[in-house]
Amino acid sequence: MRLNNRIALITGAGRGIGRAIAEHYAREGARVAVADLDTAGAQDVVEAIRASGGTAMALTMDVTNEKAVADGVSAIVREWGGLDIALANAGVQHIDPIHKLAYEDWFRVIDVHLNGAFLVTRAALNQMYKNGGGTMLFMGSVHSMEASPLKAPYVSAKHGILGLCRAVAKEGAEYGVRSNIICPGFVRTPLVEKQIPEQARELGISEEAVIRDVMLRHTVDGEFTTLEDVSELAVHLAAFPSAALTGQSIVVSHGWHMQ
Template structure:
């Protein structure tokens, strides 16, 4: 079996930093054409230029608010114009907001769910017709171990990440006849700016030290007390993108140093 992304057209949302950037870099290194989709055009363009310079693939920057249907449609249209179609979608854009349920502002709840769930839905909805035209494709959602677990203070995030499992499975069922696969990557804690921000927030909410947040809350269930890396996640994203058959669809894979072995 050959797993190959050479000359494939890929869209990665939230790709100007963190996990999304690492996935985009992995795809470009494999020879793919990658759209760096992010809120800020300048940040997306800067990453695209850097990755293109490294090659052998290429990248372009695309401004995209994944909660805005018009922006999603326009962004995907730009990718199709530049690359000729869409083969791979990685719906990675996300945020984190932590509060106890009774103190969770409804506006924040709706904002988080919109970015994670509406974003996954809108980008998938727009890309699927282009994948059908290409004879297949791969849709990858960035879930979390919180797609299977729950933690205090994260009601919106846990709800959103659980929801991605259901959406991926429906797309896998609907897309199978067209060669369209859908899978979910479920990382443990990855030390990105998103996670760095959570450490003091959770320490304050729970009344414990930042070190306790890291050792007990974030890494307490791992086998080795190690953070997952962006490179770990990017390698799994490569496999999901490049796997050539429907044998690998509708699945969720933990990348978590053993935290949750479901």
């Protein structure tokens, strides 16, 4: 197993991509802290992991709350003795053109994605530096590389997380910490499912047209990226054995963005 006895924290792991990665990490032998604002969702994932023979714990965590993040990492260390992998995955979305965008909606998206990633990173690094190293991972997006209409706060946050990832790679190297960012295309998670009717209303087109002409238009095969695609990459990055792979953005998007 590629992550045998590794200790991992994944935020936003109560559903969607975070859940898929948490379950995949557990299958690869990791002990997984499933962190989410939704306590019931986190506990459901933990029960599924345990039912399959894995080891997991649930953490109620608002990633925008400094104390909640610090307390969550402390709880992991108390329970399992350290932290080897942290994945800042928690996120939200808001659909609006910039000229209609309320500041509170802008701030909420930035706060969860970028400020939350910072708080998780800082807490994780303090533990990893003490223990001689680790792996810091971030959930970016193709929107870490390019923009789409109606998503200015999300695009801005994802660009910012790319910069944070690179800064961690530079600063963390001397402490044995690697840092990489996963940049998926559209995955049919609850977050994306919610966007389909929202974009249809805003653009005045059908939901089928949103999928075909907006979300999948620039892929090479008209296919969504899958949860399995993303979780496999997350395992590979966590298991990679050296700093040869650090500070990198890995795009998994059916060719939507090529770099």
